Amino acid sequence: MSGDEPRVELRPRPNGFWHWTYVGAETLPSNLEYATREQARSSARNAYPDLPLDEPPQDVDVRPREEGRLFALLRRLWTAALLGVILVHLARRVLGVRPSGGPRHTGRAR
Structure with a gap:
C-alpha cells in the first residue's frame, strides 16, 4: 500500500482502547475510543466505506x-x-x- 493513497489506520491506544485515523492529504483521528477492535473497525467502515483499512495483525496481543x-x-x-x-x-x-x-x-x- 503506497503512503500517498488515502486509507484508514486502526490502532490500539496505550490504555487498551482502539481508535482509527483517516490518513490522506490530512490526518483526521476519530473522536472516540472503542473497547474492542471490532467496534473500531465497524466505525471506521461506516465513516470511510471505500478506503482500505490498515490494521495490525489479528495475533497482536493488545491487553487493556x-x-x-x-x-x-x-x-x-x-x-x-x-x-x-x-x-x-x-x-x-x-x-x-x-x-x-x-x-x-x-x-x-x-
Missing part, C-alpha cells in the same frame, strides 16, 4: 491496562459531573433563580 480503563472511566464521570454543574448553573441564570431559592432582584422598587 486496567489503570488505563479506570482513568478513562473516571475522566468520563468527571466530564459528566462538570457538564451537569454547568447546566444547572445556566438553567438557574436563565430562569432567574438565586442560590437561596428566591427570585432574582431586578432593581425595581416595589
Whole structure:
C-alpha cells in the first residue's frame, strides 16, 4: 500500500482502547475510543466505506491496562459531573433563580 493513497489506520491506544485515523492529504483521528477492535473497525467502515483499512495483525496481543480503563472511566464521570454543574448553573441564570431559592432582584422598587 503506497503512503500517498488515502486509507484508514486502526490502532490500539496505550490504555487498551482502539481508535482509527483517516490518513490522506490530512490526518483526521476519530473522536472516540472503542473497547474492542471490532467496534473500531465497524466505525471506521461506516465513516470511510471505500478506503482500505490498515490494521495490525489479528495475533497482536493488545491487553487493556486496567489503570488505563479506570482513568478513562473516571475522566468520563468527571466530564459528566462538570457538564451537569454547568447546566444547572445556566438553567438557574436563565430562569432567574438565586442560590437561596428566591427570585432574582431586578432593581425595581416595589
